[in-house]
Amino acid sequence: MSATQTRIALRNCGVIDPESINDYIATDGYDALAKCVFELKPEEVVDVIKKSGLRGRGGAGFPTGIKWETAMKTPSDVKYVLCNADEGDPGAFMDRSVLEGDPHCVLEAMAICGYAIGASQGIIYVRAEYPLAVKRLQIAIDQAKDLALLGDNIMGSDFSFNLRLYLGAGAFVCGEETSLMNSVQGGRGEPRIKPPFPAVAGLWGKPTNINNVETYANVAAIIRNGWEWFRSFGTEKSPGTKVFALAGKVNNVGLVEVPMGTPLRTIIEDIGGGIRNNRRFKAVQTGGPSGGCIPAEHLDTPIDYESLTSLGSMMGSGGMIVMDEDDCMVNIAKFYLTFTAEESCGKCSPCRIGNQRLLEILTRITSGEGEDKDLSELDELGNIIKDTALCGLGQSSPNPAISTLRFFKSEYIAHVRDKKCPAGACIKLVGFKVLPEKCTGCTVCARNCPVKCISGKPKQVHSIDQAKCIKCGACMEKCRFKAIVRG
Amino acid sequence: MAQEALEAAGSYPEIDAFYDSLPDKNGALIPVLHKAQEVYGYLPKDVQLYIARKLEIPASKVFGVATFYSLFNLEKKGDYRVNVCLGTACFVRGSEGVLAEFEKELGVARTETTSDGTFTIGSIRCVGACGLAPVVMVNDKVYGRVTPDDVKHIVDEYLGKGGE
Incomplete structure (x- = not known):
């Protein structure tokens, strides 16, 4: 699309046939795994990832190498490698693209991680809402097993790594790593307090490395090209x-x-x-x-x-x-709070009750019933939730409200003091008016108005009595001449 | 024996076969619920109780998990499940208006099923097709860049087709 783009995670998407392992191998696929298994010690693999500065691409940006190192150093008979493919953020579809366009790069990276930390089992937790991704991952796993690139004694070595899929069932909170692990164990996807971190005690209490899809998508390229290469992209603190x-x-x-x-x-x-x-x-x-x-x-x-x-x-x-400019920032904040209030798992009260209260305040403001004190309460309560909620979902859920209040305070004030929505999106705060030049006097609006507040003779311009109007929008919807607008 | 007769006798061979085929019985509950819903369309109480006995876990745990996840249905849905995406990208491109138009056209509100059992209206959170926003799914079929004017055409496409 543009010269400013640089493809590492998406290097093969749209380039290779995702259902052909030969296509992946032809682009040096599984070379990095072979290099690890035959040339590098586990600690050397961890060292390369650490030096690359790769950070978690799922959100918080935790250094991937530190996670791997902790899991490697925690002694245990069984360890797990998990992939978080529960891409629940509305408006995000990069993981889907990697899973559907280049599934093998995720499998290869998970096997590399298994070698590095000493795990022989891996699970990809993928959303059931992504049926094509599920299908292509399963094809990829079967193909890799057939060629001994997964399974027992990979490429004839002593290293064995088995991988399977686990389907989510529609819960946003399962993108949080401890919730995800509870879900894999067959329970409700509720988070738990950290520490202990998954790298120490994760799935079934065993050391578990969990990374997001896009994080894994970088791993094989880093091993193949070296950490110095990876650091040549991006910034000092956030390479790649x-x-x-x-x-x-x-x-x-x-x-x-x-x-x-x-x-x-x-x-x-x-x-x-x-x-x-x-x-x-x-x-x-x-x-x-x-x-x-x-x-x-x-x-x-x-x-x-x-x-x-x-x-x-x-x-x-x-x-x-x-x-x-047509989007009302208060309404957007309300939209996100509706989402998080619905998706809150209910385990901790700051998130379960606090977000509900935030949503009520925002609903009042967008309905024209807000007061000045609502604005300070929004900010105060939002920050309390951030400080006290149990998991990443609760700790970040007030962000949409707090950030819009910070940058778009004038919009909030217009809603609260002037009872106006500057963007014209909050329906209870906008009026409807007739455009005289477009009105043909067809009387359709007057006949459809539930409170009979539109008057006018046939074939003459009609008018709306703003005092009686309940702002239902029926007139605007019915007008065939686009003569009624918000304003 | 026909499926109805087996169910009446409290026997669910599909669930048995699926559970027995799982290599790892740990964490089997969610995969089993997925399977049961695939076979029966939803998770009636009897099926939940059967699964609890089969997996040797409390029925309250099965119910707790079935109600936690939004993809599991405890009630029978219509033949055609109309799901309007209310993810952010679809929202800013007007999916609320599309949802309202479906409610008007079908005469039922969100989460409800039409009295003839043909349509259920619902909402979904982002199917990752944000480039096509706003998106509507009818069963597994995806409609992109839907406007309220398209709603009647989509409904008409399924009317007269009869049940699945």
Whole structure:
């Protein structure tokens, strides 16, 4: 799409036939696994990953090498390698793309990890909502077993590694690693307190390394090309690239892989082709329901884990939703809180009750019933939830509300004091009016109005009594001449 | 014996066969529930109780897991399950209006089934097809860039087809 993109995680997507292991092998696939098994000691593999500076691509950005090292050093008869393919963030689809476009790169990386930490079993936890990914992963596993690239005595060596799939069942919280492990054990996907970290006591209490799909997608390339090569991309603290799922109100939607440190503006304006329909950019939401909204004045921020966090957002899995002037930021915050309040597992009260209260405040504000004190309460309660919730879901769920309050306070004030929605999105705060030049006096609106607040003679311009109007929008919907608009 | 007769007798051979075929019985509950729903369309109480006995776990655990995950249904759904995506990308491109149009066209609200058992309206969270936003799924078929004007055409496509 553009010269500014650099493909590491997506190197094979769209290039090879994902259902052919020979295609993958022809692009040096499984070379890295062979190099590890026959040339490197487990600690040398861990060392390469550590030196590469690879960080978790699922959200928090924890150094991958440290996870591997901890799991390697924890003695145990059984260890597990888990892959988090429960891509639940609405608006993120990079993991789906890797699983469907290059499933073998995930299998190879998991086998490498198994060799490094001393595990012989791996499980890929994949969303049941991704049937094609499930199918292609299963094909890939079967093919790799046939060629002794997975299973017992891989490539004739002493190393054995078996891999299977485990299907999720539709719970956002299962993207949190301890919830995911509870789910694999057949229970409700509820998180638990850390420590102990999974690398010490994970699945069935055994040391478990768990990484996200995109993290694994980088591993074989790092082993093959060396950690120095990987560090030549990105920034000092966040080496490599990141895949973003660009969606919303931009001209070019789709996946984008850029070096860390690329400014948001490059992604949205150069690669994304700017805003659709010549509208004005208002904000970009990163990190899904855990992230925040970043306004235009911060578009030149180079993206890495730290810069996004300092803006009250986060990297998250890399969803990037662009919003224009028609999107109401209070309504967007309410949308995310509706999501997190529904997806809260209910185990800890800050998340279960707190998010519900946040949602109620936001609902009041968007309905025109907000008061000044709601704004300070929103901020205070949001920060309490962040500090006290049990897992990553709860700790980050207030971010959409807190960040919009920080950057778009004037919109909140307009809702609360003037009872107006500047973007015209909150239906209870907008009125409807008749455009005299378009009204033909057909009387359809007046006949459909449930409170009979529209008056006018046939073939003459009609008018709406704003005092009686209940803002149901029936008139606008029924008008065949587009003569009724919000305003 | 016909399937109905087997069920009446409290026998679920598909569940037995599936469970017996699992190499690792640890954590089998969710795969078994997936299988049961695939066979029976939903998870009625009798099936949940049977699974509890089969796996030798409390029925409360089966119920707890079945209600925790949104993909498991405890009630029978319509032949055609209309799911409107309410993920972020679809939301900012107007999926709420599409959902409202389906509710109007079919005369039932979200999560409800039409009285003839043909359609159930629901919502889903992101199928990862954000480039096609807003997205609607009818069973496994995906419709992209849906506008409220398309809703009637989509419904008509399934009317007159009869049940599956």
